[in-house]
Amino acid sequence: xxxxxxxxxxxxxxxxxxxxxxxxxxxxxxxxxxxxxxMMRGLELLIYFNNNVPIDDSGMPEDRFSAKMPNASFxxxxxxxxEPRDSAVYFCASSLYLGTLYGYTFGSGTRLTVV
Amino acid sequence: GESVGLHLPTLSVQEGDxxxxxxxxxxxxxxxxxxxxxxxxxxxxxxxxxxxxxxKRQGQRVTVLLNKTVKHLSLQIxxxQPGDSAVYFCAENYSGNxxxxxxxxxxxxxx
Numbered sequence: 001x002x003x004x005x006x007x008x009x010x011x012x013x014x015x016x017x018x019x020x021x022x023x024x025x026x027x028x029x030x031x032x033x034x035x036x037x038x039m040m041r042g043l044e045l046l047i048y049f050n051n052n053v054p055i056d057d058s059g060m061p062e063d064r065f066s067a068k069m070p071n072a073s074f075x076x077x078x079x080x081x082x083e084p085r086d087s088a089v090y091f092c093a094s095s096l097y098l099g100t101l102y103g104y105t106f107g108s109g110t111r112l113t114v115v
Numbered sequence: 116g117e118s119v120g121l122h123l124p125t126l127s128v129q130e131g132d133x134x135x136x137x138x139x140x141x142x143x144x145x146x147x148x149x150x151x152x153x154x155x156x157x158x159x160x161x162x163x164x165x166x167x168x169x170x171k172r173q174g175q176r177v178t179v180l181l182n183k184t185v186k187h188l189s190l191q192i193x194x195x196q197p198g199d200s201a202v203y204f205c206a207e208n209y210s211g212n213x214x215x216x217x218x219x220x221x222x223x224x225x226x
Contacts, residue, residue, distance in 0.1 A: 042217065043219075093158070099147065102164065103206060106158030108156070
């Protein structure tokens with residue numbers, strides 16, 4: 001398996017534009033997580049899915065953020081409209097269980113810069 | 116959520132020396148802990164784990180120590196190498212629920 005695959009690796013966009021981040025989890029993993037990483041706040045859980053269903057979205061900053069998982073092999077995180085404070089690295093992770101042995105498998109992240 | 120914090124945000128060590136990275140956790144009921152390593156431009160990767168019924172666990176050049184009395188976790192890296200330069204996170208878990216991550220410590224190895 002190629003691991004968790006995220007695209008794009010880097011995204012630079014202007015304030016006010018829509019941004020869509022994509023993730024392909026490891027096949028067979030029932031849980032998918034979206035994290036945001038900044039120097040000040042570290043890794044923050046935004047939302048996670050179980051069997052394609054959003055379970056906990058309490059970490060989503062505001063209505064500008066939305067996430068979907070239309071099938072077991074694909075998820076998107078959308079920011080509309082984007083703002084400079086959204087600049088961060090966004091990670092997708094997947095796992096077999098919520099509190100699984102060895103933790104979560106992370107993708108390489110998408111570095112988002114909003115100017 | 117639970118609070119998982121690191122004592123030192125940055126650490127610089129000479130190549131060949133041992134490194135110690137610390138982590139404090141707040142939930143005394145947490146029963147499973149993981150250390151992750153995050154290299155530049157990559158996502159966090161599993162290094163070593165420990166359950167709460169253990170005080171110490173050793174891997175290849177790494178040792179994790181757990182002190183439940185003071186809710187403290189440490190990662191020791193022996194004979195630190197340039198390839199060990201990275202950000203290290205601890206993560207805690209209670210009873211199979213979601214993991215909570217610390218803010219990370221940046222380790223720089225000086226050749």
